[in-house]
Amino acid sequence: MLETLKLMENNNLFSSYDQLPSTWDEMYCTDSKIRTQYEGFIEYLKNTSPEKLTKKEELSKQLFMSQGVTFTVYSDNEGIEKIFPFDIVPRIITAAEWGKIERGIKQRLKALNLFIKDIYNEQFIIKDGIIPGELIYSCPNFLREMKGVKVPYDIYVHISGVDLIRNNDGEFYVLEDNLRTPSGVSYMLENREISKRLFPGILPKSGVRSVSNYPNMLYKKLKELSNNLNPNIVLLTPGIYNSAYYEHTTLARLMGIELVEGSDLVVKNHFVYMKTTNGLKQVDVIYRRVDDDFLDPLEFNAKSVLGVAGIMDVYRKGNVNIVNAPGTGIADDKAIYIYVPDMIQYYLGEEPILKNIQTYQLGRPDELEYVVKNIREMVIKKTDGSGGYGMLMGHEATDEEIKDYIANVKKKPENFIAQPILRLSTAPCYINGQLSPRCIDLRPFALSGRDGIDICPGGLTRVALKKGSLVVNSSQGGGSKDTWVIQ
Amino acid sequence: MLSRVANNLIWLDRYMERGSGILNLLKVNFYANQDSPELFPWTPIIKNFTTSDNEYYTEDAIECIDFMVFSYANSNSIINIITKARENARSVQEHISRELWLCINNYYLYLTNKDLPKKLREDDPIQFLEDLRNYHLIYNGTADITQERGASYYFMNVGKFLERVIQISDFTAIKLVEIGKTSDNLEQSFYWKNLLLSIGGYQLYLKTHKSTFNEDHVIRMVFQDKLFPRSVYYCVNKLNRHINQLIESGELEKNNIEFLLGKLESTIKYTTIENINKQGLQNFINDIKTDIRNISLTINAVYFSQNN
Numbered sequence: 001m002l003e004t005l006k007l008m009e010n011n012n013l014f015s016s017y018d019q020l021p022s023t024w025d026e027m028y029c030t031d032s033k034i035r036t037q038y039e040g041f042i043e044y045l046k047n048t049s050p051e052k053l054t055k056k057e058e059l060s061k062q063l064f065m066s067q068g069v070t071f072t073v074y075s076d077n078e079g080i081e082k083i084f085p086f087d088i089v090p091r092i093i094t095a096a097e098w099g100k101i102e103r104g105i106k107q108r109l110k111a112l113n114l115f116i117k118d119i120y121n122e123q124f125i126i127k128d129g130i131i132p133g134e135l136i137y138s139c140p141n142f143l144r145e146m147k148g149v150k151v152p153y154d155i156y157v158h159i160s161g162v163d164l165i166r167n168n169d170g171e172f173y174v175l176e177d178n179l180r181t182p183s184g185v186s187y188m189l190e191n192r193e194i195s196k197r198l199f200p201g202i203l204p205k206s207g208v209r210s211v212s213n214y215p216n217m218l219y220k221k222l223k224e225l226s227n228n229l230n231p232n233i234v235l236l237t238p239g240i241y242n243s244a245y246y247e248h249t250t251l252a253r254l255m256g257i258e259l260v261e262g263s264d265l266v267v268k269n270h271f272v273y274m275k276t277t278n279g280l281k282q283v284d285v286i287y288r289r290v291d292d293d294f295l296d297p298l299e300f301n302a303k304s305v306l307g308v309a310g311i312m313d314v315y316r317k318g319n320v321n322i323v324n325a326p327g328t329g330i331a332d333d334k335a336i337y338i339y340v341p342d343m344i345q346y347y348l349g350e351e352p353i354l355k356n357i358q359t360y361q362l363g364r365p366d367e368l369e370y371v372v373k374n375i376r377e378m379v380i381k382k383t384d385g386s387g388g389y390g391m392l393m394g395h396e397a398t399d400e401e402i403k404d405y406i407a408n409v410k411k412k413p414e415n416f417i418a419q420p421i422l423r424l425s426t427a428p429c430y431i432n433g434q435l436s437p438r439c440i441d442l443r444p445f446a447l448s449g450r451d452g453i454d455i456c457p458g459g460l461t462r463v464a465l466k467k468g469s470l471v472v473n474s475s476q477g478g479g480s481k482d483t484w485v486i487q
Numbered sequence: 488m489l490s491r492v493a494n495n496l497i498w499l500d501r502y503m504e505r506g507s508g509i510l511n512l513l514k515v516n517f518y519a520n521q522d523s524p525e526l527f528p529w530t531p532i533i534k535n536f537t538t539s540d541n542e543y544y545t546e547d548a549i550e551c552i553d554f555m556v557f558s559y560a561n562s563n564s565i566i567n568i569i570t571k572a573r574e575n576a577r578s579v580q581e582h583i584s585r586e587l588w589l590c591i592n593n594y595y596l597y598l599t600n601k602d603l604p605k606k607l608r609e610d611d612p613i614q615f616l617e618d619l620r621n622y623h624l625i626y627n628g629t630a631d632i633t634q635e636r637g638a639s640y641y642f643m644n645v646g647k648f649l650e651r652v653i654q655i656s657d658f659t660a661i662k663l664v665e666i667g668k669t670s671d672n673l674e675q676s677f678y679w680k681n682l683l684l685s686i687g688g689y690q691l692y693l694k695t696h697k698s699t700f701n702e703d704h705v706i707r708m709v710f711q712d713k714l715f716p717r718s719v720y721y722c723v724n725k726l727n728r729h730i731n732q733l734i735e736s737g738e739l740e741k742n743n744i745e746f747l748l749g750k751l752e753s754t755i756k757y758t759t760i761e762n763i764n765k766q767g768l769q770n771f772i773n774d775i776k777t778d779i780r781n782i783s784l785t786i787n788a789v790y791f792s793q794n795n
Binding site: 065066067068078079081240245249250252253256257258259260261263264274275276277278 | 488489490491492493559570574577578580581585588589592593596599638733737738739
């Protein structure tokens with residue numbers, strides 16, 4: 001009775017919560033019962049007036065601004081400070097769910113790292129016919145410059161941010177493996193700091209696992225890569241105009257390491273040095289946030305001013321460590337993604353714990369037939385397309401469009417893949433004074449080092465703030481949420 | 488420390504000091520201009536504190552303050568200076584205290600708030616300028632109590648005192664030109680008083696010499712006073728001390744910069760007022776400005792020789 005009364009009080013907060021059809025909701029079960037992990041927080045929300053919540057929302061914006069958690073957009077010589085939109089309602093994951101995510105990501109990264117090593121060395125996986133060689137060689141992210149390079153401790157992917165989504169069966173699926181220079185970890189840290197101030201006392205009461213150890217964990221992994229007892233570790237940034245510059249400064253500050261730009265570094269006698277006020281100082285480990293392409297103008301993009309000329313040569317000699325290793329992009333390529341479950345089987349002899357999204361290769365006649373039959377539930381993509389270009393969304397297209405598209409596919413079916421239309425799970429967001437379901441994904445951050453793989457309990461939950469939208473990217477109206485893993 | 492970082496720290500404090508000086512100048516001239524607009528017009532302020540290609544002039548106090556504070560076209564406007572200071576601070580966050588970064592970031596956000604220009608036009612302009620200047624006071628206090636005494640702190644102070652001594656010599660040189668144009672004693676005393684106010688030394692002058700304006704006293708205070716934190720001597724002495732700290736900690740090569748500073752310090756200290764008057768104050772200032780320029784160039788050369 002008391003429960004009902006309270007619900008009545010804050011009736012408005014829940015009144016417009018229209019669950020999307022055949023979509024998993026993080027807060028509600030199908031019978032509109034609140035899932036256990038959300039009970040505590042929802043109780044708190046019910047006891048908090050909408051005015052107070054709106055105030056908290058404003059406070060969060062102010063905090064992001066005053067802490068400088070911003071990126072600057074320049075127009076007409078005028079810099080405009082922008083924040084990455086933040087939704088105050090945390091996304092809550094249970095310990096059991098997290099356990100599976102953690103095991104799954106570890107397994108996946110183990111296999112992916114073995115794959116990268118194999119591809120740049122013996123290439124057993126090609127010889128054994130698991131992955132076709134031409135797929136590797138035609139991939140733009142395959143770096144010939146890495147062939148036969150001995151990488152310290154055989155670790156290629158030190159830092160990764162695997163993107164997961166929860167499908168309508170309640171299971172987590174891997175959307176993509178980000179194995180190059182994934183960003184967003186500073187938002188994981190900052191979102192948590194903000195939650196502490198917005199909801200005093202609620203985090204300890206809910207038993208939320210801490211994420212604040214991430215910089216220490218990262219520093220430890222970087223340090224272990226060098227034989228030097230007190231190695232000089234630097235973070236290489238493309239500079240102040242990069243949209244992730246805030247993240248670069250934050251990580252450098254929290255680890256106590258130097259933030260350098262390409263022009264601060266110089267190669268001399270097969271070592272990398274930084275230019276300091278008391279002369280050149282040798283650099284041992286570089287956590288680079290500059291893409292492969294821009295890393296070394298002598299070997300890759302000759303016009304790059306963001307990198308360091310000659311650095312690849314020093315790297316091959318083993319005189320500097322680059323994190324992540326160059327060339328890891330071969331393993332997070334769209335065309336390679338399909339083969340990750342096979343890799344896990346091949347290298348580890350295990351069943352994948354986290355599933356891939358079912359992907360049909362239309363070059364295979366039986367798969368093509370299946371896709372054509374179920375076209376209304378499919379998205380068809382070109383393997384070399386990106387940014388949604390040349391895509392067919394089966395549930396929206398007209399019969400005419402489908403007919404034309406399939407005719408086109410049949411000309412060169414091996415250039416197309418198909419996936420079932422995704423149902424990203426929804427989580428409650430505080431929008432215009434009410435809770436509304438919005439689609440989300442999850443990017444946990446994993447660190448691989450000499451002593452194995454550690455994953456920070458939580459990660460970045462991205463939200464598609466537009467109603468009904470499936471696009472969580474910050475460039476297209478996406479925002480983020482704090483992510484709580486509770487005991 | 489990275490050379491780029493050292494350079495950014497120097498310029499962080501140079502910009503902050505410049506902003507503070509310009510704000511104070513605007514405030515002093517606002518009062519003076521209300522009394523006697525013919526002696527204290529706005530045009531020379533715009534002319535001397537913007538770049539040479541500036542073509543905008545106004546004699547309207549509020550328009551002038553607006554231009555000097557908010558104009559993106561004026562490269563020395565407070566908004567441009569603070570934007571640059573913030574960018575410098577942002578890129579050296581791991582070298583300055585968190586508090587200092589938050590202080591300068593909040594100043595920047597305050598300054599870029601779209602409602603602020605309205606405040607200048609609708610409220611008390613002096614309060615408006617003082618609100619801005621308070622951020623500089625907080626900045627200095629925050630640096631003092633949160634920044635460890637190490638290379639970063641020394642470099643910041645090098646920037647601060649370098650900028651301050653340049654500003655004092657500029658302010659003085661400009662006033663001398665105006666003083667030279669009149670033979671009226673009363674007018675001359677207005678100019679001297681205005682100079683003291685602009686560099687923030689009027690109160691000390693009154694305490695020391697009471698309300699009588701003696702040119703020699705003013706010159707001695709502006710150039711040679713050992714205790715006045717905005718005298719040329721005080722700034723050069725501080726500059727010398729921080730440069731020496733950097734040399735001792737191995738952050739700076741012992742080259743002729745030490746010699747240049749030592750020479751300048753003794754010139755200022757031991758030149759008598761008679762000697763200054765004999766060679767002409769304008770020449771004396773020009774010599775100081777040349778020395779300072781050489782010192783500044785030498786510092787640049789040390790930190791940028793490796794970058795080429």
